[in-house]
Amino acid sequence: MTRIRRDPRAERAAIRIAAGLRPRYDRTAIGVAKAAGGRPRRDPRTERTGQRVPGGDRPRFDLGQIARGEAPVLAESRQRPAQAAAPKIVIVEAPAFLVAVVPDAAGGRLSAHDRQVLGAARALAGREGAVALVSTGPCEGAGPAGADRHLALDEAGADPDVRAVRVAAALEELAPRHVLFPESLDGGDLARRVAVRMGANLFDNAEVVAPGGLIRPARGRRVEQRAAPGLLASVAADAIADYAGPPREARPLMVEAAPPAPRPSAIVSAERIPADPATVPLALAEFVTSAGNGLHDLDTFRRLVAALNATPGASRVLCDAGLMPRHAQVGASGTVLAATCYFALGISGAPQHLQGVAGCEHVVAVNTDLHAAMIERAGLAIVQDAQRVMPALLRLLAWDTEARDAQEAGERS
Template identity: 80%
Template sequence: MTRNRRDPRAERAAIQVASVRGASGPARPRYDRTAKGTAKAAGGRPRRDPRSERAGQQVPGANRPRYDLSQIVHGERPVLAETRPRPAPEAASKILVVEDPAFLVAVVPDATGGRLSAHDRQVLGAARTLAGRDGGVVVVSIGPCESCGPAGADRHLALEDAGADPASRAARVTAALAALTPRHVLFPESRDGGDLARRVAVRMGAALFDNAEVVAAASLVRPARGRRVEQRAAPGLLASVAPDAVADYAGAPREARPLTVDLAPAAGPTSAILSAERIPADPATVPLGLAEFVISAGNGVHDLDTFRQLVGALHATPGASRVLCDAGLMPRHSQVGASGTVLAATCYVALGISGAPQHLQGVAGCEHVVAVNTDLHAAMIERAGLAIVKDAQEVMPALLRLLAQEAQRDAGDQM
């Protein structure tokens, strides 16, 4: 099969229009290169006219020229909506189910408030590495625990909360592990998780490989002698994982099927503590680096009295940007950022803070970030998981009114 040979001279002659005589010379040839004048000349394709396309994309009624780039304009034809097929919405991620795992890897998270912390998710990622394709991961939590499936758990055993008594918690966890008979048990190397891991190791009479920074199916690695050497060992029964050492589980969500087991009385000494409770620290005086909930004021906050009322109503720890601290409006110890305090808070609220690079470094470890700013393109808005594009001076009184209404509603329910 052959196609007709193009004739450039004939194509050029077909689009020639009346010549125009120059001011000081002979007439010059002129050509109509629009879509109308070049419509499929000798099998060719129409020549684009960028000016007419740009004019067809212009949005009327705007003070400044604005263009709708989702439209396609060809030559002098009317504006046509884009006809390319849109990708179908992704189907919901398939939940992976392990019906009969060859062995179990247990994870005992901190799960403060019934939620997995960032450290707990890292321990679940390490457990998935040890479980491989044939094993299953079971979360043994004291009390309820949310979002275990997306974090990588195939099973979930929720134990009855024994209060703040560490000995009773260790006894319940030891009894649960005896019923599950897992191949490996992982704890977070945190304040509560590390203490619980050592108590369980004493009760079970097993060695604990603590502060593991590398978790692999064949070995565990931890630093020793002031981090001058590394200690390696094959994965044993009990181990604790250091923070920020292992990546989270990034695969498809798991089933997290609820389990119920009959707990036998745990062996070991009984606790002499009759009752125990955890007394939270005053958020107004807790160090900024240890605070769980921080609200910071930036250059967009002018009414600091309202800001302090909001911080007290939400039981948060006050923070500030460097601008306010340099101006003497907030104390220096409340400065958030690389040149101030680096946070590890669960929730951080930035009021009127645009987000300088040093400030963003200070909130990089926060789990949830809420930003209130009038600039939609501010760096803090991009960093935030929840953004309110509004003046902070208007948002703060509105939040106080909502909190007052909620307090009145709760008082009415109690009566």
């Protein structure tokens, strides 16, 4: 089979425009050249025009799409990668044993520490076992975090003794091989109360959790203590990775535990009193709202922070200018946050500032620059002037407060 020989002169004559004395050629008319065996010619200007995003004075382009003219280019011959299939839910029908996890789950949501404990439980369960999440009240995200079973107990309020009694009774009915707690303020206290009620030893503050054994530091971290996995253990924070596999079933469990006999308690009443967000340190704050160089009305910003019940923060530019106190600075040179939500108003996102919010679970940003680093980091972004967004948020919050007060007044009447 012989290849057809190209005729460059005929191709050039076919695209010549018969106008004027000077020879001109239509480079986009490639149909004749293709018929003659030539390679299709790209038109970069047409592709660039198709990529342009309408709106705005500054030209912006969507590089994810390639606009083509009448003729195909070389990129069309490439095969597109197949879309990733939705992850399948792993189901364990008859596990050989259970590994129970008792999370803090404040507000019905798993914390970062709780997910790390579930990751440790998956290491103990392996392929034959299953992980059972035992929470007091409802809990979201149990399946994606690695739980095969979910037992939701009745809410016990703020009394730690009542919660310990209910958790111990549920664990006796489940009969798990191992039980893991987060080594936190609430989780560590609950673990010790449950250990006393069940009469079992507790291996606390474990930093390595594996079927072969548990490891924790001792004597000022100069030595390591090792032990075989027992019944009860607590896991240190930021020591074990989260579960990164496909989502699990989190099948609901129903356990009919007999109510334990009441014991005399020295606790007369228990009530959880939240800390004042205006005075809580940034490192301990759950919701932080920060102002950047894009704000000039700080009085409105302070009213918005109070209405959101958030902790105020700021970028380094405002702190250097003396407009915000130094202890409110967020970033690598200020305070590194571990908040659940971070709300950035008028902050472009310098590298040092992004290091300070790397540990935040949710980031919301308001900025006029679509390509700002903070906009790219945010899970929810508002491309608008923060000076216009703040009054709108205050109006919505005031309307919501009035509607709630009217509803409560109607219920009382």
